[in-house]
Amino acid sequence: MVNVIPKMGSSTLHSITPLSALMLSVLLTALALSFVFPLIFRRNLEDSDGHPIPPGPPLRYLYLRRRPERALRAWSMTYGPLFSVWMGNQLFVIISDVGIAKDLLVSNGAIFSSRKQYFIKSQTILRGRSITSTAYNDTWRQHRRIASQLLNPKAIQGYASVLDYEAHILIRSMYYETAMGKLPIYPAHFVARYALNNMLTITFATRTDSTTDPLTERALALAIEFNDLTGPLTHSVDFIELLQYIPTTARLRARRLHDGIMDVYGAMIMRVKARMDAGEDVPDCLVKTLLLTQEQEKLDWEDMCMLAAAFNLGGIHSTSGVILWFLALISSHPEVQARAHAELDGVLGRDAWPSEEDSQHLPYIRAIIKEVVRAHAPFWTPPPHFSTEDFVYNGMYIPKNTVLILNLYAIHHNEEKYPDPFAFKPERFLGDSLTCAESSKLTNPMDRDHWAFGAGRRICPAIHVAERELWLAISRLLWAFDIRSPPDESISLEGYNGQSSRTPQPYRITLTPRHDRVQTLLEAEEEVTLMKL
Numbered sequence: 083m084v085n086v087i088p089k090m091g092s093s094t095l096h097s098i099t100p101l102s103a104l105m106l107s108v109l110l111t112a113l114a115l116s117f118v119f120p121l122i123f124r125r126n127l128e129d130s131d132g133h134p135i136p137p138g139p140p141l142r143y144l145y146l147r148r149r150p151e152r153a154l155r156a157w158s159m160t161y162g163p164l165f166s167v168w169m170g171n172q173l174f175v176i177i178s179d180v181g182i183a184k185d186l187l188v189s190n191g192a193i194f195s196s197r198k199q200y201f202i203k204s205q206t207i208l209r210g211r212s213i214t215s216t217a218y219n220d221t222w223r224q225h226r227r228i229a230s231q232l233l234n235p236k237a238i239q240g241y242a243s244v245l246d247y248e249a250h251i252l253i254r255s256m257y258y259e260t261a262m263g264k265l266p267i268y269p270a271h272f273v274a275r276y277a278l279n280n281m282l283t284i285t286f287a288t289r290t291d292s293t294t295d296p297l298t299e300r301a302l303a304l305a306i307e308f309n310d311l312t313g314p315l316t317h318s319v320d321f322i323e324l325l326q327y328i329p330t331t332a333r334l335r336a337r338r339l340h341d342g343i344m345d346v347y348g349a350m351i352m353r354v355k356a357r358m359d360a361g362e363d364v365p366d367c368l369v370k371t372l373l374l375t376q377e378q379e380k381l382d383w384e385d386m387c388m389l390a391a392a393f394n395l396g397g398i399h400s401t402s403g404v405i406l407w408f409l410a411l412i413s414s415h416p417e418v419q420a421r422a423h424a425e426l427d428g429v430l431g432r433d434a435w436p437s438e439e440d441s442q443h444l445p446y447i448r449a450i451i452k453e454v455v456r457a458h459a460p461f462w463t464p465p466p467h468f469s470t471e472d473f474v475y476n477g478m479y480i481p482k483n484t485v486l487i488l489n490l491y492a493i494h495h496n497e498e499k500y501p502d503p504f505a506f507k508p509e510r511f512l513g514d515s516l517t518c519a520e521s522s523k524l525t526n527p528m529d530r531d532h533w534a535f536g537a538g539r540r541i542c543p544a545i546h547v548a549e550r551e552l553w554l555a556i557s558r559l560l561w562a563f564d565i566r567s568p569p570d571e572s573i574s575l576e577g578y579n580g581q582s583s584r585t586p587q588p589y590r591i592t593l594t595p596r597h598d599r600v601q602t603l604l605e606a607e608e609e610v611t612l613m614k615l
């Protein structure tokens with residue numbers, strides 16, 4: 083017994099141990115894979131009737147940060163005009179066809195008009211406010227109604243002279259900065275200040291007369307940081323809830339940005355209040371409306387700061403971005419510029435530059451603006467919509483709480499709608515006499531000019547103001563200058579800055595006055611400070 087038992091034990095040990103070790107490792111691997119697989123591979127959901135979610139890439143992604151629009155366009159070619167992609171635990175459905183965009187975002191707007199409460203953008207920076215990040219609820223309706231009072235076409239007439247004046251100052255400041263056309267300049271700061279001043283006027287009934295004013299710098303810096311932090315596909319922390327407990331740099335930057343917004347815009351609201359308390363007849367502006375209706379509308383301090391911030395965060399780099407893309411494009415298309423100059427000279431001559439009313443008589447300039455916005459929309463991945471009910475579309479299941487992205491880069495480069503889509507061809511819009519706002523209401527989605535302002539109930543509420551800003555700046559730049567890139571300096575149209583709204587990377591241009599009337603006209607107006615900021 084004494085001899086046998088150890089022998090049996092040792093033979094068992096020698097024959098069974100490797101087997102059990104193998105089985106154990108197989109089991110452990112299977113267990114690990116059962117945890118890891120769902121993290122790596124897509125989940126193919128079905129509804130109770132067996133409708134599958136739209137097809138899409140087999141892997142899950144943590145983020146898409148570098149040129150996400152290219153991946154979305156490439157996937158749309160592989161998986162079709164309605165495909166799905168998993169970002170961490172979040173299902174995204176990507177719309178790359180205008181008919182589908184209309185069916186879902188417009189015709190079924192009651193289901194597809196909410197916003198995902200992104201951890202970085204909605205929860206940390208904007209705290210569910212600022213219109214753009216508010217879920218589809220009564221607060222959104224109320225805040226959007228208040229904002230629309232300042233952004234509708236009738237309201238815009240009230241400050242039309244200010245928009246006109248700011249366009250004058252834009253051209254004038256660039257003219258002097260170039261030493262009357264002799265030196266190249268970086269246009270970005272001037273253009274951003276133009277957009278900022280328009281927003282300061284509408285929001286706070288004020289403007290800034292300096293390009294280096296500390297407040298201008300701070301407001302612009304906040305807007306840049308906002309663009310950098312709020313891409314809809316940028317942060318893994320937005321798609322994997324567990325990461326929200328880790329103190330990441332993105333979370334820290336988002337908290338700082340929230341505090342910065344509250345500080346800067348809070349201080350600016352208090353200045354308007356001080357003016358009103360001192361008996362000044364402050365012109366109509368968003369903050370005046372907020373202060374006068376605060377009790378009746380039950381707005382708390384954070385609502386007020388975030389509403390004031392909405393116009394500046396949403397309205398500076400979107401508009402200035404388009405003007406910068408215009409300058410970049412036009413400087414490398416002399417034939418387009420020559421045709422624009424010929425139209426301006428033929429219709430207006432050289433004694434007066436374009437005003438808002440002239441837009442109907444200058445179809446080629448209008449076409450240039452539409453083409454810039456098509457070819458270089460500031461948002462390639464616009465603020466996504468979010469579904470609030472299960473829905474089946476063409477046999478495909480879109481569950482409640484799905485994020486929907488309008489794949490603007492693919493839509494704006496659709497061969498059928500825009501032949502030769504990567505070429506800059508303003509003439510494709512000749513014959514389109516509608517404004518973007520009018521065009522967005524057309525019944526046939528294929529007839530719409532472009533989709534840069536979004537779609538449905540969340541469509542950009544500032545579409546009228548933005549169009550007017552673009553018209554005044556671009557038509558006057560063309561009237562006044564011959565626009566070129568400096569010799570031996572090419573302007574890149576490839577890269578860009580910003581994860582949500584995109585602006586071109588810094589470049590220089592030369593602005594040579596086209597005739598003597600430029601100086602006479604520009605000297606007619608002195609820059610004023612309506613209020614010391």
Ligand code: HEM
Pocket residue numbers: 212213214215226233392393394396397398400401404460461464465466467534535536537538539540541542543544545547548
């Ligand atoms: C060329 C200029 C502009 C472009 C291309 C643009 C584009 C957009 C887009 C694509 C959206 C999302 C629409 C959607 O969800 O379907 C949007 C929303 C918004 N935009 Fe603009 N925008 C521009 C200028 C402005 C300006 C000047 C302001 C400031 C007054 C502004 C304020 C907003 C706000 C507050 C929203 C959120 C609307 C909501 O969620 O209900 N935008 N914009």
